[in-house]
Every structure is written in C-alpha cells, then in structure tokens.
Amino acid sequence: MKTTQATEQADFAELALSHKKWLKSVLGLGALEAKIWVTSSAQLLALIGGIVFLLITAWLLLIASAAALAWSYGFSLVSILLMATLVTLLSAAGLMYVARNTLKQMNFTRTLDALIPNDQDSSENA
Template structure:
C-alpha cells in the first residue's frame, strides 16, 4: 500500500511543482508589466506637463499679441489690459467647467451600484 501511495504522490508533487513554477513566472511577468506601465505613465505625465506649459505660453503670447494690436489700433492701454483680464477670466471659467464635467464623469457611484446589484443577484 505504501508503494501505491508513493507512486500516486510523485505525479501530484511534480504537478504541484510545475504549477508553482508557472505561477512564479506569471507573477514575475505581472511585476515586469507593472514596471513598464509605471515608467510609461511617468513619462507620459512629464510630456503632458511640457505640453501644458507650451500651450499656456502660446495662449499668453496670443493674448499679448492681440493686446499690442489693439493698443496700436488706438485703444487706451487701460481698456486693453481690462479686456485681456476678462479674456483670461473667461478662459479660466471654461477650463473650470471642463474640470467639473470630468470630475462628474469620474463618479464611481454607478460602478458601485452595478457591483452591489450583481452581488445581490448571486
């Protein structure tokens, strides 16, 4: 009986060892993928910050160009500056609106409700 038991245990031990090696390789692959994603995400964030700086500079230079053109056209400097402040405030309000809309779409309550309803159905 002990020979029969030991012969049955050998394939199970080998199967368990192969599954442990497979799981270890799978976890290593997951760790490697997460490192790649983290590095790519950091690089993408840096590129987005650079793009934001360029776009902000371009917007301010455009406003400065319009201000100079209006001043050259004969508008008083105080009126030109007031108009530029109003344009900057309007653009800030528009960006704030986009941020609010994005934050509203990021609400997880719908996902949470779907998850809770699916758990209740089970």
C-alpha cells in the same frame, strides 16, 4: 500500498511544481506589465510637464498679442482680461481631457486576461 502512496506523492509534487511554474509566469507577467506602466507613467509625466511649459509660454504670448490688438481697437481692459481668463480655462479643460484619455489607456488588462480569459477569448481559441 507503498507504491500507490509514493506515486500519489510524486503526482502531488509534480502538480505543486507545475502550479509554482504557472504562478511564477503569471507574477513575471504582472511584474513586466508594472515596469511598462511605471515607464509609461514617467514618460507621461515628462510629456505633461513639457506640454504645460510650452503651452503656458504660447498662451502668454497669444494672450498678450490678442490683448494688444484688442486694446488698439478700443476694448476695455476688464473685457480683455475676462476673455483671456476664459481662453485659459478652456485650454486647461482640453489638457485635462487628453490626460484623462491617456490614463484610461494605462491598465492591467493583459495580466487580467492571462489570469481569467474572457468568454470571447475562449470561444476564439476553440
């Protein structure tokens, strides 16, 4: 009776240890993915800041050039300003589209797949 109980305790200790190792590896994977996500976020923020600065500069120069050209052809100032506003809004919409696509690509699917594999992943490994 005592040997059976000792064996069960040893088996339980091994089971607990294996579960601790598994949990540690999963949490390590989550921590690694979080580090990658934070680094990617910082890079994305820096890139967006640089893009915004350069685009503002470029658009101001382009709008000023187009306005000067339109003024020389006799367009009214109001129509020039309305066209400049429209072009600026369209460019902002384009930037929002690019940023939204980048954010969609930043996810935790690798950790989720490690925890709960898809049916496709299970059938491919079999």
